Amino acid sequence: ANQARVASLQDNINRPTRTISYPKRADGKPVYTSEFFGENVFSLHQIAKALPKPAYASFLKQMRGRQALDKATADAIAHAVRIWAMDRGATHFTHWFQPQTGSTAEKHDAFLTLKSNFTSNGEEVTAIDAFSGSQLLQAEPDASSFPSGGMRTTFEARGYTVWDTTSPMFIQEGPHGTSVLYIPSVFISYNGDALDEKTVLLRSTSAIxxxxxxxxxxxxxxxxxxxxxxxxxxxxxxxxxxxxxxxxSLYSLRPDLKHTGRTLIGNLPPKHQQMDDHYFGRVPSKVMATMSEAELELFRLGVPIKTRHNEVAPQQFECAPIFEEASLAVDHNLLTMDVLSKVAHKNKLKVLFHEKPFKGVNGSGKHCNWSMSTDRGENLLDPTVKPETNYRFLLVLVSVLHAVQQHGGLMRASIASSSNEHRLGACEAPPMIVSVFLGEHLTEVLNSIEEGRPIKNFSVPEIQTIKFGGTALDVKVASLPSISRDLTDRNRTSPFAFTGNKFEFRAVGSKQSPAFPVTILNAAVASSLQDVTAALREQMGDKPYPSDADKVAVIKKFIASTKAVRFEGDGYSDAWIVEAEKRGLPNIKTSPEAFEQLLNPLHSDMLTKLGIFTASELQSRHLILQERYAKDLLVEATTLSTLLASQVLPAVFEYRSSLAQAISLLKGIDAEDATPELSALRALTPVVKELQAAVDNLNSAVHKMHEVGDDPVAEAKYACAHVQPAMTEARAVADKLEVLTADKYYPIPHYSELLWF
Ligand code: ADP
Ligand code: MG
Structure with a gap:
């Protein structure tokens, strides 16, 4: 292997695993997680302590009504949170918001302020620490450099961040024992348009x-x-x-990973995920060190991380929290990604959130488990023991089905991106067609209602427990307890699956914020619930409330009208693509096409009617998405072309020249002796020429993309139709060369090194 690769592999092997000290009591015993959970969060409890009772009551009211706060209350909270934060090392505060860049944004300001006193001796300046209610409530970052999709022209580039009181403030530790106070915020324009992911998410949760x-x-x-x-x-x-x-260190030798988050060239090693030996395997110790250090920080931030495990692909992992109210869960997911990146860095590792960092092995998703709950904590998607007569459950269930039936295309748009495009429809990832999996039991429940017959085969107590040791053969496991079983089995191939008491939106990409897909899902279901309510009102006539028969009639109606989106089979199969087309389900293959759904009146009317987006917000979002897609591809294409021209080809040339030298030396002895080297050289020549041609072709595709003009939609379309295929073609050739080139000359780490370090 070449020197840089060897050095970084050696560095990795010799590096000890980083250790940190978990919190301990004075007597050396560990502090329990529940005791420090949330200690870096300024909770409602602390706000309550800081405010007089009536002020706190009015704060709660304002928070629930999502109105602005009055100045006196804001000042009192600001004062209390500053003291709390400064006692924990905070020197700065920041509004923390979610522009449409896929990540979070922050701009720090010091609490430090200068105060002038004018006395007879002239001006006296004193340094003080201060933080006012108005600084807490609102800030005005220069918005001109955030994507706005043409919604703001530069002369009115103002944007405001406003404290989202539904999400608590927190501190994040920085270097040297200092920290920063984070104020979760929404980001809106001078005219009140949403410039971010959070505003629309909050609107969608109100609508639903x-x-x-x-x-x-x-x-x-x-x-x-x-x-x-x-x-x-x-x-x-x-x-x-x-x-x-x-x-x-290996990562840093791969410009493609650094600039695009994924490998643009590279062959799978002989052993990758075929053995299924990584999934749920023992977590490697360096990874475990990173996971638990990240968890420690997340626990302090009040993020309830519950689960961690190895995933299917080599070096792939997963973590999952305990579910929370959606907008808080979104903030917490973004924090999780942030903290994981930061901690991985400290551990000399790099975390990749890209949906498909390595071709040929599984990509990464962000399964969004979603449900609705009343303020009394009842899960509305809990089927309970007898779902067939639980009309509330059934009405909510058919509302979700109806939402997917109506707005599956929009859901597809909400998860579209250049990166997710590489994942969807390949290697155990859901297909591009949005359908719903309900499982055997619920399917039978719905079928029996539709056919007006009693439900068969599901005596619930039986299916809910799996008994061990019932038969003679099972004697050995008779000591195991009986276990309970979910009402649903699993179907990994479905993009949107019912899993016990919630839906799991699995097509969501690992890199994207869950905010937009959840906003769209909320919106679609909010609208669908209105349709179901209207149907109920129509069915019940002038009765004051619907009878059970009315409910059944409406449930039946929606079961019938939403049948096309229900699919229990193998979503990966080609037969499903054909079947889905027969059913009239959209199969939107590319992201630029998917984004168009945002402007389709079928969906845009729903979104504007519910007040979740204005028409201009939708137009701007559509442009931002198209533009980002085009830019992603442009960055990838130029990264690939540079990598091939400046690293891969020169390395092959060097190898060729070493062969040529050997050939001329060997020929000096006997022409026959040189034939093996000669045939190795000759095998390379046509592939090198092919790669040069592929690079030229890629460059010309990039060049033509610039000529398309200043139209993000046309650029995205062009990139999808011409730049993407040119990259695929160049990669295929480069991957041939990787195998033909002596390892010693190959400039960048192979998959075998990246995935098994
Ligand atoms: P699996 O991998 O089996 O799907 P996990 O335990 O990894 O399950 O993740 C399940 C996720 O679903 C967890 O984050 C869990 O908190 C969440 N969840 C469970 N119930 C609900 C619910 N009612 N609403 C939303 N999310 C839920
Ligand atoms: Mg899951």
Whole structure:
């Protein structure tokens, strides 16, 4: 292997695993996780302590109504949070927000302020620490460098970040024992347009809360004049985060990983994931060190990370939190990604969130487990023991089916990106067609209702436990306890699957913020709940509330109308593609096409009617997505072309010249002696020429993309149709050369080194 690769492999081998000290008591015993969980969060409890009772009551009201805070309350909170944060080393504060870049943004300001006193001796300047209510509530970062999709022209580039009181403030530790106070915020324009992911997410959670409460209060009526039984409905979200962790020094030798997050060339090693020996295997110690250090920080930040394990591909891992209210869960997922990156860096590792960092092995997703819950904590997607007569559950269930039926295309758009494009439809990733998997039991429940017959085969107590040791053959396991079984089996191939008491949106990419897909899902279901409520009202006529028969009639109606989106079979199979087309389900293959769904009146009318997006917000988002796609591809193409021209080809030339030298030396002895080297050289020649041609072709595709003009939509389309294939073609040739070139000359780490370090 070449010197840089050898040096970095040696460095990796000789490097001790980093150790940190987990919190300990004075007597040396460990502090329990539950005791330091959330210690870096300024909780509601602390706000309560800081405010007089009536002020706290009004804060709660404002928080739930999502109104602006009054100045006196804001000042009191600002003061309390500054003291709390400064006592924990904070020197700065920042509004922390989510522009449409796929990541978070922050700009730090010191608490330090100068105060002038004018006395008879002239001006006296004193340094003080201060943080006012208005600084807490609002900041004005220069918005002109964030994507706006043409919504802001530069002369009105103002944007505001405003504290989102539904998400608590927290501190993050920095270097030298200092820290920074983070204020979760929304980001809006001078005119109040959403420039970020959070604003629309909050709008969507309000919309679904409203539609869902209306349905629940209609089917579960309260006496006239009494308070509605359900006053609020939350969407709940648990994000399973998949990622790769690789050695950082090897990573730094791969310009493609550095600039694009994925490898643009490279062959699989002979052994990769075929043996299924990585999934749930023992976590490698360097990785474990990173995971648990990240968890320690996340626990302090109040992020309830619950699960960690090896994933299917070599060097692929997953973590998952306990689910929370959706917008908090989104913040927590973004924090998780942030903390993982930071801690991996300290451990000399690099975390890759890209959906497909390595061709040929599994990519990474972010399964978004989603449900709705009432303010009394009842999960609305809990089928309970007898789903067939649980009409509330069934009405909510058919609402979700109806949402996918109506807006599956929009859901597809919400998970589209240049990076997810490489994952979807390949290597155990869900296909591009959005369908719903319900499992055998619920399918039978719906079929029996549709056919008006009793439900068969599902005596629930039996299917809910699996008994060990019932038969003579099982004697050995008779000591194991009986275990309970979920109401659903699993189908890994479905993009949107019912898993026990929630839906799992699995097509979501590992790199993207869950905010947009969850916003779209919330919106689609909010609208669908309205349709179901309207159908119920129509069915019940002038009765004050619907009878069970009315409910069944409506459930039946929606079962019938949503049949096309239900699919229990193998979503990876070619037969499904044919079948889906027969059913009229959209099969949107490329991202630029998917983004167009945002402007399709079928979806855009729904989004604007619910007040989740304005028409101009949608137009701008559409442009931002197209533009990002085009830019992603441009960066990839130029990275690849440079890598091939400046590293791969020169390395092959060097190898060729060493062969040529050997040939001329050997010929001096006997022409026959030179034939093996000669044939190695001759095998290379046509492939080298092919690669040169492929690089030229790639460069000309990039060049032509610039000529398309200043139109993001046309650029994205062009990139998808011409730049992407030119890259694929160049890669195929480069991968042939990787095998033909002596390892010693090959300039960048192979997959075999990156994936097995
Ligand atoms: P699996 O890999 O088996 O799908 P995990 O335990 O990795 O399961 O992840 C399941 C995720 O679903 C967890 O984050 C969990 O908190 C979340 N979850 C469970 N119930 C709900 C619910 N009602 N709403 C939203 N998310 C939920
Ligand atoms: Mg899962």
């Amino acid at each position: 809360a409203k539609s869902c409460s209306e349905l629940l209060n209609l089917i579960d009526p309260v006496p006239v004049g009494a308070q509605p039984k359900v006053s609020h409905v939350y969407t709940t979200l648990g994000t399973e985060q998949e990622y790769f962790l690789i050695d950082r």
